[in-house]
Amino acid sequence: MISKHEKTEDMQHDELHEECGVFGVYGVEDAASLTYYGLHALQHRGQEGCGIAAMDQGSIDTYKGKGLVSEVFHDAQIAKLKGDIAIGHVRYSTAGGNEIENVQPLFANLNHHKFAVVHNGQIVNAKELRIQLEKKGSIFQGSSDSEIILHLIQRAKGDFLTRIKQAFAQLEGAYACLILCEDGIFAIRDHNGLRPLSYAKLQEGYIISSESCAFDVLSGEDACDVLPGEIVWFHLDGIRKDRYCEAHSSHMCAMEYIYFARPDSVIDGINVHEARVATGMCMARKDRESGLKADIVIGVPDSSTSAAIGYAKESGIPFEMGLIKNRYVGRTFIQPTQRQRERGVRMKLSAIETIVSGKRIVMIDDSIVRGTTSRRIVQLLKEAGAREVHVRIASPAITHPCFYGVDTSSFEELISARLNSEELCRFLKADSLQFMEIEDLIASYHSDALCVACFNGQYATSLFSYGDIIRTYRFKQKKDSSK
Numbered sequence: 171m172i173s174k175h176e177k178t179e180d181m182q183h184d185e186l187h188e189e190c191g192v193f194g195v196y197g198v199e200d201a202a203s204l205t206y207y208g209l210h211a212l213q214h215r216g217q218e219g220c221g222i223a224a225m226d227q228g229s230i231d232t233y234k235g236k237g238l239v240s241e242v243f244h245d246a247q248i249a250k251l252k253g254d255i256a257i258g259h260v261r262y263s264t265a266g267g268n269e270i271e272n273v274q275p276l277f278a279n280l281n282h283h284k285f286a287v288v289h290n291g292q293i294v295n296a297k298e299l300r301i302q303l304e305k306k307g308s309i310f311q312g313s314s315d316s317e318i319i320l321h322l323i324q325r326a327k328g329d330f331l332t333r334i335k336q337a338f339a340q341l342e343g344a345y346a347c348l349i350l351c352e353d354g355i356f357a358i359r360d361h362n363g364l365r366p367l368s369y370a371k372l373q374e375g376y377i378i379s380s381e382s383c384a385f386d387v388l389s390g391e392d393a394c395d396v397l398p399g400e401i402v403w404f405h406l407d408g409i410r411k412d413r414y415c416e417a418h419s420s421h422m423c424a425m426e427y428i429y430f431a432r433p434d435s436v437i438d439g440i441n442v443h444e445a446r447v448a449t450g451m452c453m454a455r456k457d458r459e460s461g462l463k464a465d466i467v468i469g470v471p472d473s474s475t476s477a478a479i480g481y482a483k484e485s486g487i488p489f490e491m492g493l494i495k496n497r498y499v500g501r502t503f504i505q506p507t508q509r510q511r512e513r514g515v516r517m518k519l520s521a522i523e524t525i526v527s528g529k530r531i532v533m534i535d536d537s538i539v540r541g542t543t544s545r546r547i548v549q550l551l552k553e554a555g556a557r558e559v560h561v562r563i564a565s566p567a568i569t570h571p572c573f574y575g576v577d578t579s580s581f582e583e584l585i586s587a588r589l590n591s592e593e594l595c596r597f598l599k600a601d602s603l604q605f606m607e608i609e610d611l612i613a614s615y616h617s618d619a620l621c622v623a624c625f626n627g628q629y630a631t632s633l634f635s636y637g638d639i640i641r642t643y644r645f646k647q648k649k650d651s652s653k
């Protein structure tokens with residue numbers, strides 16, 4: 171398994187990355203073609219690679235490659251994937267490298283029972299399970315934690331559903347999985363509900379997706395969430411619901427609402443756009459209490475737009491398009507020098523001088539990771555003539571790494587783990603900086619069934635070998651504070 175520090179520099183830029191999205195079709199003609207459209211709708215969840223596995227007359231055909239859905243798939247490949255059952259995947263690697271062996275679906279042949287797996291999330295006891303499996307003779311093809319699922323199913327006993335239950339009961343961490351086999355499709359969600367997974371009716375069959383935005387594209391109806399700890403089995407007679415363990419209290423990743431998910435998705439009953447608008451309104455109320463005066467509100471496109479709209483709505487300060495995003499900047503843009511990195515931000519974002527010049531601006535952003543991008547955006551606005559830039563972050567400060575499928579694995583890369591708000595404000599060269607409080611986030615979403623571990627360090631599971639990172643950090647903190 172490669173560490174995140176060994177990834178190429180373009181992957182270490184100052185943004186959070188989700189690792190994957192999954193999509194499946196059961197019992198609908200041209201399932202692979204529908205999966206292609208579903209994956210398109212989930213492209214924001216992973217751009218490194220993608221793949222589709224389709225089942226036709228008991229055999230599974232898979233096609234996958236590195237790149238965007240539109241780059242990997244053309245009509246000819248889709249046409250070869252026949253049948254009315256298919257699963258697909260878009261990948262961003264947080265565990266395992268981006269080699270082709272790790273691009274999903276992963277395929278296995280279990281005593282002539284073929285199956286394919288797609289997985290979104292991160293298994294935190296992967297290292298321990300892999301060592302155990304290798305000792306028992308399992309041979310791994312790649313470095314992805316998802317491959318462990320295949321080996322656990324292979325080593326389990328009983329019918330396929332029983333094997334799945336045995337396998338998933340051993341996993342700890344975050345996962346939304348689809349398994350395709352001749353018995354149908356199994357949709358499985360981790361017992362803390364850290365990653366989203368839902369399904370909808372389509373014609374005589376079903377579609378299953380990491381996010382409900384894909385249902386709208388295909389006119390899916392009656393969307394429903396797979397519950398934490400649940401297995402939903404789509405088969406010839408319809409749906410069967412089962413569990414592989416009791417649900418723990420639900421801990422949906424708060425970052426799905428803040429940043430990752432598309433605003434038109436509904437996750438665990440919460441509309442993402444509305445949740446973001448509510449956070450913007452909350453920030454505006456706080457600023458009204460503190461007497462902040464501003465001329466315009468702008469959002470850092472695209473994920474901060476909803477919160478900026480909410481801020482403007484509550485404060486009465488006009489929302490303006492002060493920043494424009496160039497959507498066509500190369501995905502693999504490599505930035506080896508500081509000057510090139512700065513040029514990279516300028517290529518990606520432009521400040522509109524006629525809008526921002528001479529203005530006191532409230533700039534809404536969704537989160538701050540390393541701080542370098544936020545600093546450059548403040549600089550862009552000031553160079554375009556902004557009189558004041560007040561940065562408002564629609565999430566609490568990220569002080570802890572994520573081990574559940576988001577690519578922040580160390581304290582060093584998180585600026586809020588090192589600097590308090592005042593220090594960070596000076597670093598950004600902003601006129602003021604405010605984060606949301608965790609309680610305000612929960613109140614805005616009307617839900618406390620959230621994982622907020624990257625804001626407060628309270629993880630939903632044991633972290634197994636990753637726990638050393640936290641222990642070392644806390645030990646160092648204690649030592650520093652006693653000096």
Ligand code: SF4
Nearest residue numbers: 423424572621623624
């Ligand atoms: S630690 Fe943060 S990013 Fe990771 S699952 Fe929890 S809320 Fe999401």
